Amino acid sequence: MAGQIKRMLDSLIEQRAKKNPTLINTTKSKLLLRGIDPDRFDQTSPDDPAVISKVICIAGELGIHVS
Amino acid sequence: MSIQTAYSKKSLPDAVSDIRTQCGNNKPRVVLCFASTKYDPAALSKQLQAAFPDACVAGCSTAGEIANSKMLSESVVAMFLGEDVVEDAALAVVENLSGDPEVVEAFAHFERHFKTPVMSMDLEKYVGLVLVDGLSGSEERLMEKIGARADVFFVGGSAGDDMKFKKTHVLANGRAYTNAAVLALLRLKKGFEVVKTQSFKVTDKVLVATSVDEPHRTVIQFNHKPAIKAYAEAVGVTVDKAASVFMEHPLGLMISGEPFVRSPQRVQDEAMVFYCQIKEGMELRVLDATDIVADTRKAVEAKKAEWGRIAGLIDFHCILRTLELRSKKHCDQYGAIFNGIPCAGFSTYGEQYLGHMNQTSTMLLFR
Numbered sequence: 001m002a003g004q005i006k007r008m009l010d011s012l013i014e015q016r017a018k019k020n021p022t023l024i025n026t027t028k029s030k031l032l033l034r035g036i037d038p039d040r041f042d043q044t045s046p047d048d049p050a051v052i053s054k055v056i057c058i059a060g061e062l063g064i065h066v067s
Numbered sequence: 068m069s070i071q072t073a074y075s076k077k078s079l080p081d082a083v084s085d086i087r088t089q090c091g092n093n094k095p096r097v098v099l100c101f102a103s104t105k106y107d108p109a110a111l112s113k114q115l116q117a118a119f120p121d122a123c124v125a126g127c128s129t130a131g132e133i134a135n136s137k138m139l140s141e142s143v144v145a146m147f148l149g150e151d152v153v154e155d156a157a158l159a160v161v162e163n164l165s166g167d168p169e170v171v172e173a174f175a176h177f178e179r180h181f182k183t184p185v186m187s188m189d190l191e192k193y194v195g196l197v198l199v200d201g202l203s204g205s206e207e208r209l210m211e212k213i214g215a216r217a218d219v220f221f222v223g224g225s226a227g228d229d230m231k232f233k234k235t236h237v238l239a240n241g242r243a244y245t246n247a248a249v250l251a252l253l254r255l256k257k258g259f260e261v262v263k264t265q266s267f268k269v270t271d272k273v274l275v276a277t278s279v280d281e282p283h284r285t286v287i288q289f290n291h292k293p294a295i296k297a298y299a300e301a302v303g304v305t306v307d308k309a310a311s312v313f314m315e316h317p318l319g320l321m322i323s324g325e326p327f328v329r330s331p332q333r334v335q336d337e338a339m340v341f342y343c344q345i346k347e348g349m350e351l352r353v354l355d356a357t358d359i360v361a362d363t364r365k366a367v368e369a370k371k372a373e374w375g376r377i378a379g380l381i382d383f384h385c386i387l388r389t390l391e392l393r394s395k396k397h398c399d400q401y402g403a404i405f406n407g408i409p410c411a412g413f414s415t416y417g418e419q420y421l422g423h424m425n426q427t428s429t430m431l432l433f434r
Contacts, residue, residue, distance in 0.1 A: 016218075022190060023218055026421060029322045030214045033207075033422035035346025061215040 003043040008055045008066040013038065015064045034058055070152055070379030070409040070433060071095075074134035074144040079106055083114040086145050095119065095147035097156050097253065099196075099381065100126035100238065101133075101413035102143035104229045108236035108243035111143065116241030123156045125249045126238040127198040130227030130386040131414035136406050138389065138398040140229075146381060146411035152433060154192075154254045155181065158239050161248045164205040168248070170212045177252045185217045193219045194259050194431065196381075199248035201225030201235045201416030204284065206423035207344045209248055214421065221250070222261050222431050224383035224415030225423075235416070257378065258434040263420050264366040265328050265427045266388075267354035269319055272301040279347045284332075285340050289351075293337035301353050310334050314387055317426055318351040326354055330387060330425035342417060342425045359388055360397050363428050364404045370432055371408075379433040380405060382412030385426045389414040 009031070017023035028038050036055060059066045073089035075082040086100075098119045102111055108128055116124045126145075134144040148156075157180040159173035174185050181188070197213065199206055206225055213221050226235035239249040274297055278288035289297035299309040302316045310333065319326025329351065330342045345351065371377055382405070392398050418429035 025323060026218065026220075029421050030211075032320065032322050033327065034211060035349055037350070061211070063215070 001047045002045055004047040005045050005051050005055060006041040006043060008052065008059070009036070009038045009041060011066045012055065012059050012062070012064055016062055031058065069149050071147045072134050072145065072409045072411045073147070074132065074137070074139060074142050076142045079110050080114050082106065082143050083111070083118050086115070086143065087118040090147050093147065093149065095122050096150045096153040097148040097251070098122045098124045099146045099148070099411065100124070100143055101129045101411065102126060103132065103141045104128055104231065105141045106143055108238060112238035112243045113241045115238070123158050123251065124238070124240070125158055125196070125198065125251050127224075127226035127249070127413070128228055128236045129413035130230055130416065131389050133382050133384060133402070133410065133412035135410055136402040138392070138402050144411045144413070146379065146409070148379070152256060152378065154256050156251060156253045157181065159250045160237075160239050160244055161209065161250060162244065162246065164200055164203040164209060164246050164248060168205055168209045168212055170209070170216055170250070173250050174216045181252070181254065185219065188219050190218060190220070191258055193252060193254050195219050195221035196251040196253070196431070197221045197223035197248055197419050198237045199223065199225050199419065200237060200246055201227050202232065203246055206417055206419060210419055210422050213250070219252070220261055221419065222383070222429060223419045224413060224429070225417035225419070227386060227414055227416050230386070255433070260370065260432045260434070261420055262366050262370060262430045262432055263325070263427050264363050264430070265326060266357045266359040266362040267317070267319065267326060267328065268357055269321070269326055270353045270355055272353040274298065274301055274318060274351045274353065276345045276347055276349045276351065279345055281344050281346060283340070284342070284344050285335065285338050286345050287338045294339040295334050295337050298331070298339060314391065315356040317354050319354045320349055320351055326352065327422065327424045328354065328426040343423045359392060360400045360404065363401065367404050367408075374434060377408045377432050379409040381431045382410060383415050383418045383429045384412055385418060385428070386414040386416060387426050388428065
């Protein structure tokens with residue numbers, strides 16, 4: 001399967017930033033500083049369980065549900 | 068009173084009297100102080116709070132101080148923020164950092180004080196300051212926790228101890244703390260901007276951290292090779308010479324076209340220990356040093372040209388930059404960048420803005 005990480009990251013950024021360009025930028029920056037580069041994932045990226053688990057963990061700390 | 072600064076090289080308690088005198092009859096809303104380890108932190112904090120009983124007083128120990136146009140040592144510097152700059156302010160202390168720092172209570176305190184949910188605070192009016200024990204090794208986790216709870220920008224520095232690397236302190240509410248961070252949340256009247264500047268050219272040489280020991284800020288392998296071998300190859304030196312070029316060639320995590328600098332500290336067997344965490348899978352660029360004075364001047368002048376004037380500036384300035392400026396005898400030139408701007412700051416053991424980083428001047432500019 002592929003593309004789940006991108007869908008999760010898109011959802012995380014959308015829920016946190018609410019289309020505010022500044023917050024989109026800072027949310028992406030915070031993800032990068034935690035070792036997740038949102039721009040490295042697309043619809044064809046494999047569903048790596050380790051990355052999925054990391055994204056779920058980050059989302060949990062942000063108080064956001066992604067699946 | 069807007070923004071004023073002061074410094075003293077006297078001993079306690081005269082240094083605090085000196086600072087109080089330089090503030091005149093003004094009653095600042097916030098007093099920030101950055102002090103050499105020459106000063107007993109508990110006594111300094113208590114005396115400063117007594118001298119400014121109505122103010123939020125916060126600070127930390129340093130590895131060198133900055134006041135107005137001077138780079139100092141063995142001094143205490145202060146910045147006074149008046150009611151016409153800071154509409155309201157609150158302080159919180161986060162203790163027991165080296166475990167898993169918990170900021171819930173700090174943010175609950177801020178919400179009670181400002182009667183506003185932190186997540187609803189206006190990003191252009193509120194700004195946070197963070198001063199953190201520079202030997203706790205917990206800055207990344209602290210900033211992750213802060214960043215999860217708040218969209219408000221928190222900016223700051225890791226406390227120093229004059230390069231003794233034994234104990235650093237943060238100061239708040241008349242007390243001194245170690246293994247702790249002080250968070251200050253300010254609601255400003257006229258706005259602000261955070262300027263992060265580093266003096267490096269980004270090269271096209273890429274190192275990917277393929278094996279790391281995150282808690283110990285150690286990279287075991289870059290590009291599936293022993294870290295120091297891969298680094299030496301990328302920089303173009305032999306392994307035995309690699310450590311001698313760490314300051315000139317740190318690594319950068321690229322974010323929006325700007326490097327967030329990760330500075331190597333030492334070689335450990337074939338691994339590399341850094342001054343901040345590198346996560347597994349991070350793609351880093353090798354950086355080439357440029358001119359600190361010229362680059363910082365350009366950043367400050369650009370903002371001055373845009374705003375007309377800068378009402379005040381706090382400079383969180385990496386100790387590695389200070390060491391370079393000292394070795395090149397460029398401290399006076401660096402200080403002169405801030406001519407005409409009320410400026411205070413200190414040489415840090417790391418800077419904070421969105422995360423933790425090294426070898427920057429991370430500046431909070433008041434409009």
